[in-house]
Amino acid sequence: MNASIIKTIFFGGFITTLLFSCSSDDEPSINPTEGLTKISEAYANGAAAKVEIWAAEELFAGYNPIYLFITDSLTGETITDAHITLSPLMTMATMSHSCPVEVTEGEAVNDLFPAAILFSMASGEMGSWSLEAHIDNHLKNLSGSAAFDIEVKATTPSRVSVFQSEAGQKYYLSYMFPKGMKVGVNDFEVVAYTTKNGEFVPVETLSIEFTPAMPAMDHGSPNNANPTYVASGHYMGKANFTMTGEWRLNLALTDGETSLGTRSFDIVVN
Missing domain, CATH: 2.60.40.1940 (Immunoglobulin-like)
Known part of the structure; x- marks a missing residue:
């Protein structure tokens, strides 16, 4: 790498x-x-x-x-x-x-x-x-x-999702905003790992459909970019927040031909 x-x-x-x-x-x-x-x-x-x-x-x-x-x-x-x-x-x-x-x-x-x-x-x-x-x-x-x-603290809302596919494959999903969150267009990064032969390995074949939404206001935002593969389980995209408040990051995931459903993270944009 x-x-x-x-x-x-x-x-x-x-x-x-x-x-x-x-x-x-x-x-x-x-x-x-x-x-x-x-x-x-x-x-x-x-x-x-x-x-x-x-x-x-x-x-x-x-x-x-x-x-x-x-x-x-x-x-x-x-x-x-x-x-x-x-x-x-x-x-x-x-x-x-x-x-x-x-x-x-x-x-x-x-x-x-x-x-x-x-x-x-x-x-x-x-x-x-x-x-x-x-x-x-x-x-x-x-x-x-x-x-x-x-000491590893819990955050509210959570910033990690650990789940299994229908076939029993385990995934570890997290995210970050490399330059912080603000109203407007933000760099948005997703990190994904799985296990293979007892070792943690980066997921390199994810397709991610990204849809941010404000549940309380019942609207989303335009001008977002789906995270795409960069290197070693890292996927970079764009998130556009049109106002401050509570947002939900909805990630519809597919690994190769396997649908992993939608994973969501809640955030607060100040």
Whole structure:
């Protein structure tokens, strides 16, 4: 998969906070995590690295772009050349399971390693999430893992849909607005995963018919664009909101020749 495409997907609406330009020694250094929320930090034993996890907001059930800031645990030097493997785990009373993960290949961008996790459910009475980040520190040719206890909140309305086709195939669906939501035409992104041989794999054959509506006002909007495939389970389209208020994103889904019905997400446009 083309790393530059995925990096563009991950950074989405947050690119403005991460712009970097060359500066002379007398200019102030730029904080790469400015505007982001620190989720957690831990040391990767064996890799001589401290790992910080950052995101635009607290982790939630749905698609979460995240950023890893890695430094040398002794000198504090920023590590920009590393290989990262993320392993989220939901531990429940009688079982445990993971969820879809995306990690880019290559060096850090503006000192941050972009990644994403599609959490299928929230933390709570049913179980708790943990996260392991395995780091191959190319700076010192060392490797080790950092363990994080993380909290994944539920959102109202929900930003994730987990469902099965009539044939029993499981799907994981979420969405995001890379540049935020506003009245007018917005970039709209759908993320879809399924499972194959026990592994999470991106869905690359979806057809999506997108219809936004305002149930309370009994109307929709013109000038929308159906999300179409971009890369690795990501589909990009356009959503036109003609006014503020509560909207419903209706997604009629077909995977190849298989109809998956209509999945809907409720949102509020301010």
